[in-house]
Amino acid sequence: xxxxxVLIRRPLLTLRQRDNIAGYLFVLPWLIQFVVLIAGAMIFxxxxxxxxxxxxxxxxxxxxxxYRNVFKDxxxxxxxxxxxxxxxxxxxxxxxxxxxxxxxxxxxxxxLSFWRLVYYLPSVVAGVAVAILWSWVLNPRFGLLNAGLxxxxxxxxxxxxxxxxxxxxxxxxxxxxxxxxxxxxxxxxLQGIPTPLYEAAEIDGANRWHRFWRITIPMLTPTxxxxxxxxxxxxxxxxxxxxxxxxxxPNNATLTMVLYxxxxxxxxxxxxxxxxxxxxxxxxxxxxxxxxxRSSQSWVYYEGELKK
Amino acid sequence: xxxxTHMQAKVQERVGTTDWQVxxxxxxxxxxxxxxxxxxxxxxxVFAIPFLWMLSTSLKPEALAYNVPIIWIPPKLRFSTYVxxxxxxxxxxxxxNTIFITLVNxxxxxxxxxxxxxxxxxxxxxxxxxxxxxxxxxxxLPSQVTLIPLYLFxxxxxxxxxxxxxxxxxxxTNAYNVFLLRQYFLTISPEMxxxxxxxxxxxxxxxxxxxxxxxxxxxxxxxxxxxxWNWNNFLGPLIYLNETPxxxxxIGLRLFQTQQSxxxxxxxxxxxAALVPVLIVFFFAQRYFIQGIVITGVKG
Numbered sequence: 001x002x003x004x005x006v007l008i009r010r011p012l013l014t015l016r017q018r019d020n021i022a023g024y025l026f027v028l029p030w031l032i033q034f035v036v037l038i039a040g041a042m043i044f045x046x047x048x049x050x051x052x053x054x055x056x057x058x059x060x061x062x063x064x065x066x067y068r069n070v071f072k073d074x075x076x077x078x079x080x081x082x083x084x085x086x087x088x089x090x091x092x093x094x095x096x097x098x099x100x101x102x103x104x105x106x107x108x109x110x111x112l113s114f115w116r117l118v119y120y121l122p123s124v125v126a127g128v129a130v131a132i133l134w135s136w137v138l139n140p141r142f143g144l145l146n147a148g149l150x151x152x153x154x155x156x157x158x159x160x161x162x163x164x165x166x167x168x169x170x171x172x173x174x175x176x177x178x179x180x181x182x183x184x185x186x187x188x189x190l191q192g193i194p195t196p197l198y199e200a201a202e203i204d205g206a207n208r209w210h211r212f213w214r215i216t217i218p219m220l221t222p223t224x225x226x227x228x229x230x231x232x233x234x235x236x237x238x239x240x241x242x243x244x245x246x247x248x249x250p251n252n253a254t255l256t257m258v259l260y261x262x263x264x265x266x267x268x269x270x271x272x273x274x275x276x277x278x279x280x281x282x283x284x285x286x287x288x289x290x291x292x293x294r295s296s297q298s299w300v301y302y303e304g305e306l307k308k
Numbered sequence: 309x310x311x312x313t314h315m316q317a318k319v320q321e322r323v324g325t326t327d328w329q330v331x332x333x334x335x336x337x338x339x340x341x342x343x344x345x346x347x348x349x350x351x352x353x354v355f356a357i358p359f360l361w362m363l364s365t366s367l368k369p370e371a372l373a374y375n376v377p378i379i380w381i382p383p384k385l386r387f388s389t390y391v392x393x394x395x396x397x398x399x400x401x402x403x404x405n406t407i408f409i410t411l412v413n414x415x416x417x418x419x420x421x422x423x424x425x426x427x428x429x430x431x432x433x434x435x436x437x438x439x440x441x442x443x444x445x446x447x448x449l450p451s452q453v454t455l456i457p458l459y460l461f462x463x464x465x466x467x468x469x470x471x472x473x474x475x476x477x478x479x480x481t482n483a484y485n486v487f488l489l490r491q492y493f494l495t496i497s498p499e500m501x502x503x504x505x506x507x508x509x510x511x512x513x514x515x516x517x518x519x520x521x522x523x524x525x526x527x528x529x530x531x532x533x534x535x536x537w538n539w540n541n542f543l544g545p546l547i548y549l550n551e552t553p554x555x556x557x558x559i560g561l562r563l564f565q566t567q568q569s570x571x572x573x574x575x576x577x578x579x580x581a582a583l584v585p586v587l588i589v590f591f592f593a594q595r596y597f598i599q600g601i602v603i604t605g606v607k608g
Contacts, residue, residue: 034446055456109344109348121359133579244565
């Protein structure tokens, strides 16, 4: 009988082999993504960066010429300064603001869910609509911000997006308006700190100040670290604001790196040059990521490492 | 029962506090609360006021919109700005396109990320840990590095001006979501799937009947984030879509802004129209979303 034979026959594959096959079938979507759209594209991106090409009419091999030209390009250095300036202000200020709100909200305030909603809603709306809103908020004559500044007695408020000095600070304010996302993360982190820690410290005579610096902050460092890393990576890639609100102006005061890359590639059709810019951006982000990760060993506290 | 002497002293100190000390202590506590609420209210005012100003401006006639100082409540609310501005460009089409792309991508992202995350969390297969390390390292890669080759790739496939370049990558997962879901799956005890395995269940059944139903909060977070990301995505549609009927809300709004840049009520009205779906979804999914942050975000 055929049924009996099936029972006797040993399985074609061992359990381990079957798991290997199943595993690869499950991760197949990511494998395709990685091989074609990430690794393949990266290699190709590097090859393009060694060419002069508009992608349509042809490719001309120029070796490292694009990279050499980038370093001689005043616009590149300008975009690097603009983006660095933005990142180094918006990231620490964002961490400080989000942490402050989270700490206040963690003090058993009434109407917690109302406050939380008000603070985090601006962070979920992003993109073009917000950029348009803020380009009006920052309008020197009719804008909300200057109306507010005049109302508190500032006679000559900055011209924001029309001023080389104040355009990036305008972007930073818009960025801080979205601090609510990080605030949620910190709030969750604060609520995860076990209360016995505080009770023990109180018995040992630690005052509020000590409890804050010796318990709250150390216990929160993993969250701060994660959030800082993500926002540094994101800030280096700032694009939509610059594209919509200022187009990089005035006088390139808001020419961010990705805006410059976009312009070189998709407007001037110099895709080789743009690819070289992309690789330099990647390199910069990599350096900062490594620095943060390195530094984390001295300031990020993980519970599991206590007894080392 | 006797306390050590230094503690006795402390108790006495407490008991012996005079009334004015208690009052001072209470006053400090209350004033601390007052300051906290004052700061909170001021902050909330600053965070909310751009929205209110936007709404107010969109309902004002042109002439009042530019008035200094700001007129917060116009004598007559003008809703017709919305109707008129809506007709200036095929916004209905932009919405249909965006809703289509967003829904398809939410399904694709949830499905593919959960499958991949499941394998990394549960199945022991050859090379798994190395592959996971590679996946983690791709999280750092700025998308600009692959932007140009991918553009060339989709041009070669004649897929520019279609939705394919915006959809296919998300059906092939995203490292960040895989990472979050794997973390979540690891918190589910493996005892249940061991039992199911003994009963002869395959991996696909364990995935669909044990892990997925138990992971609704984490899947919800991923779906909501995918919604917001796709709804707001700008660079992708900007590069791949260049015929107006194919536009999404984001680039349609950009087009509107370049044409009507000097008209504050109109641009505000259409910006509100673009924001409202996201605000509604987040308003109703708030509890769910915050719960998800607690689950997936902190250990990040």
